[in-house]
Amino acid sequence: MEGVHLVRRALTAATAALTLTTAGTLLAGTPGQAAPAGWGRPIVTAAPQPGASGLGDTYFPDYGNGGYDVEHYDVRLRYDPATDLLTGTTTILATATHDLSTFNLDFLLDVESVRVNGWAATTSTAGVHELVVTPARTVTRGQQLTIVVRYSGIPSETLVGGYTGWTRTDDGALAVNEPESAWWWFPSNDHPLDKATFDISVSVPTGVEVISNGVQPRPPAAEAGNRTRWIWRTTSPTATYLAFMAIGQYDIVTDTTPSGQPVVNAYSTSLGALGPAARASIERTGEIVDWCGGIFGPYPFEAQGGVAGPVDGISFALETQTRPVYGPGFWRRGANTYVVVHENAHQWFGDSVSVAEWRHIWLNEGFASYAEWLWSEEQGEGTAQEVFDFVYASYPADDEFWQVLPGDPGAGRIFDNAVYDRGAMTLHQLRLAVGDEAFFEILPAWATEHRYGNGTVAQFQALAERISGLDLDDLFTTWLFTAGRPDVASAARKVAPPAEPKSWAKIREAHDLMSH
Ligand SMILES: [Zn+2]
Numbered sequence: 001m002e003g004v005h006l007v008r009r010a011l012t013a014a015t016a017a018l019t020l021t022t023a024g025t026l027l028a029g030t031p032g033q034a035a036p037a038g039w040g041r042p043i044v045t046a047a048p049q050p051g052a053s054g055l056g057d058t059y060f061p062d063y064g065n066g067g068y069d070v071e072h073y074d075v076r077l078r079y080d081p082a083t084d085l086l087t088g089t090t091t092i093l094a095t096a097t098h099d100l101s102t103f104n105l106d107f108l109l110d111v112e113s114v115r116v117n118g119w120a121a122t123t124s125t126a127g128v129h130e131l132v133v134t135p136a137r138t139v140t141r142g143q144q145l146t147i148v149v150r151y152s153g154i155p156s157e158t159l160v161g162g163y164t165g166w167t168r169t170d171d172g173a174l175a176v177n178e179p180e181s182a183w184w185w186f187p188s189n190d191h192p193l194d195k196a197t198f199d200i201s202v203s204v205p206t207g208v209e210v211i212s213n214g215v216q217p218r219p220p221a222a223e224a225g226n227r228t229r230w231i232w233r234t235t236s237p238t239a240t241y242l243a244f245m246a247i248g249q250y251d252i253v254t255d256t257t258p259s260g261q262p263v264v265n266a267y268s269t270s271l272g273a274l275g276p277a278a279r280a281s282i283e284r285t286g287e288i289v290d291w292c293g294g295i296f297g298p299y300p301f302e303a304q305g306g307v308a309g310p311v312d313g314i315s316f317a318l319e320t321q322t323r324p325v326y327g328p329g330f331w332r333r334g335a336n337t338y339v340v341v342h343e344n345a346h347q348w349f350g351d352s353v354s355v356a357e358w359r360h361i362w363l364n365e366g367f368a369s370y371a372e373w374l375w376s377e378e379q380g381e382g383t384a385q386e387v388f389d390f391v392y393a394s395y396p397a398d399d400e401f402w403q404v405l406p407g408d409p410g411a412g413r414i415f416d417n418a419v420y421d422r423g424a425m426t427l428h429q430l431r432l433a434v435g436d437e438a439f440f441e442i443l444p445a446w447a448t449e450h451r452y453g454n455g456t457v458a459q460f461q462a463l464a465e466r467i468s469g470l471d472l473d474d475l476f477t478t479w480l481f482t483a484g485r486p487d488v489a490s491a492a493r494k495v496a497p498p499a500e501p502k503s504w505a506k507i508r509e510a511h512d513l514m515s516h
Contacts (some may be wrong), residue, residue, distance in 0.1 A: 072199075075198045107129065109185075196237065
């Protein structure tokens, strides 16, 4: 993500307060411990229990749910831009990981019915966004579940702490947000620990476009009532917050990369004079993905692209899987390839390798930000060292910036500048400590070893130590987990303030143009 929007902090505060009250129930879904089998002792299994209302995330304890693992979401929707009415049926294919008396889904819209393996279930709501499902029959560990949820609502008017993660626009809507997005359009196990594949189909009035993740298995098809159904499919494991929809008036540009990947780019017709700068940036996605691949290893997904959102849409950009979505602000001062580099670097760091907990957000934002520094070097607009020296000097030692720990910023600061800028500085210090050869071995090794999975900062440190043969504990502790500006040799050598690299205006604009 780029461009922090302040409204998110209100939601974080609201959910943090409410999750405190539900924290006591988190352990309720701990599976019954079976006694060890052997020598005639019977295997004792505890009675089925409620699935946990969260996955134990330190920052967001009630995000995601325990007791089952989702393989696939079939999200079938009908949407009307004129009213913002969304109706739909989501079919979830999952496997129970515990014996369950009830289980939760994260969802906010009005639920009409839920069926589990064909049998009608009863439902209730709890906490901020919990839909509690009581199946007619007890669910047993290992059982395949087909959960069908029928629902409707007006997402822009469905508020949590005064906030909606759904953005209604003049001509449609954007379901694009982090970390809360799914609650407003499909029921889910809403945490990056439970990735799944997606089929997303949306019926809209004919003439409205719908763009989503992956590929289009078939062209948009006419339906009764002057409507058209758009169908999208992603076959790579996808975190719930990285599924998206952009609905509205878009010009769609399709192509194929030299490697045979489908490309779908889309440009809101509302962009007007900003349109050419958006195209001059997003149409370079293939080149940028190839460049990233040369450093990070093979591109992990089945399609590429980008969506330039409308002028009244989001003010940030998000690394939605296979196809980032960009707010209009990035194009106000001309083309900006740095934001395209940032969001596409996230395809490796964030999307394919996702955080195991949200407190590990540095593994996303520090890496995507450092990719911009590498791009600056590639473009001849300032070496990574020059960017480091400038950014380091631009935050005085007594600046509050240095009080935020990139390795543990706190739930309300996961998108703080420190996670991006000090996060990128940390990777540069790692590069200096281990040398270029080891550093450019560590990055693709991380992407490969945790491909389609999750990671923690400790796991990354262990990998860097294994490849470099160095003890890096001081470096990680100092740069990620200690308040205050660390001393660096390169800054001590400087007699004059370092010059601003050519790239910095665009990088800075990409980071926080919209929030300051
Ligand atoms: Zn980002």
